[in-house]
Amino acid sequence: MPPHPLIECVPNLSDGRNSTNIEKLAQVIEQHDGVALLNVDSDFDHHRTVITFAGTPEAVGEAAFQLTQAAVECIDLNTHQGVHPRMGALDVLPFVPLDGATMEDCIQLANQVGKRIGASLKIPVYLYEAAATKPERQNLAHIRQGQFEQFSEKLQETEWQPDYGPTQRHPTAGVLAVGARQPLIAFNVNLNTNDLELAKEIAKQIRHSNGGLPHVKALGFPLLHRGLVQVSMNMTNYHSTSLFQVFESIEKLAADAGVTIAESEIVGLTPRQALLDVGKSYLKLATLTDSQVLETRIEEVFDHD
């Protein structure tokens, strides 16, 4: 049985190319007592690796700190070039409440770990989403504006003083966002074209901040080694805007430009319900209930005995 309470942690690291580094970083988690490595997802074009792990709050906090330390030792942002925006060696460190855990538990953990990283590793730390200390820091994209290169200046501004750690950018590891949030889906849709402007235009049309779909963040990227372009998204509330809606919207906007979808991908993990909901929407199963899923129903009737 999984530990209870269970917290998930989804560190995003700024290396998607050096397999020695990636393996070393994954091993920090894999060999850490009390946490389980759930997924490692590296992307060459993004030059980024998303690790997913879970465990008790204490074990997850300790493992997250050890991983940050290891990332500082092997990643140098001064030579990093990838299509995904980034500001730190360990770029983002979110904690997610799973079974038996609350958002409050995650906010507390983000503060503990953020404080320790700031003090011990001399990295400026911004708390984001549910852990944010100011409304303008809830949105990660807003914090990251200017990226690694501009944080020396950004840290001079009163508005951008970090929540923890020094007011100077770490020379190689930059700055870090530590947060607490609900599960999100990192969802990328690859288009059968090398027209980067189209990917950027579609991203602009669907992203919430430009009046598009609620709880959708989107950017257009080139996938140089494949000759395609990508609409890369974070879906922060798949109950509000579903995978089906996002895919259908992109398909329509691409079709208007005579372009088809090559394939899509989920980075890391997805909550099961998000995929089940796609099946339900596509098949127009208007009246299907969760209790009509055999395994769900068997859990319902037998597990409360």
Next chain:
Amino acid sequence: MPPHPLIECVPNLSDGRNSTNIEKLAQVIEQHDGVALLNVDSDFDHHRTVITFAGTPEAVGEAAFQLTQAAVECIDLNTHQGVHPRMGALDVLPFVPLDGATMEDCIQLANQVGKRIGASLKIPVYLYEAAATKPERQNLAHIRQGQFEQFSEKLQETEWQPDYGPTQRHPTAGVLAVGARQPLIAFNVNLNTNDLELAKEIAKQIRHSNGGLPHVKALGFPLLHRGLVQVSMNMTNYHSTSLFQVFESIEKLAADAGVTIAESEIVGLTPRQALLDVGKSYLKLATLTDSQVLETRIEEVFDHD
């Protein structure tokens, strides 16, 4: 925790209209020790109710017999008219192996229960699918040909002597097919038209026996009280032919006739994987693995501890 071994039973009863009857029959299962009622799905047009329940082999066998007895008491096939083919008050009684159970367990149970029903309730019983005693009895549709009305004659033929019970049709309860099979999906797609010929033509195009999709049985029905028509299917191997393929095929054939799909429905329960596979196909998630589903992955890593 569910009992182990666990067997599912999915009796199809020839009443989808008399709510007093349906409730009485469902209560036979609900009040039976050692089994859990999973689902009751009644259809007015089909004039049929599908009950799903599960438990240990012994309890499921006993409950199935009690249900058959209750069905004989309250359903008379002489006055039954529905769009779905039927030959008995309890029409079909399949056993399905779930966790820890084998097909052999279900075949044995089908024989025990079939023999008892034949002897005690004087109903001719045909064993079908994995429990069939002759190749031509594997296919339920073939056994049911001629329906209730023609079984007095059919039972005279050497070829159609029952596996258990008398060689005379029960005067009100007809005959019964008892079987052992893998989970199937009863999937209906409703078309935005009252053109019954179109539903029948599409059913013919997609059903396996006419050279269509493997493991798909299909019929075209009118839904008189809604003014629509329905392609009604049993999908006996959703790994081989998926819900996505079936829906996409029907959508195309209907579109060729200028008709759209109103909605679809799953009768009773569906295995979870069948719905997840639809999400994966629709979103073109070419590389998605089962381990990228959060809940599945958490079970994987923590449950073997």
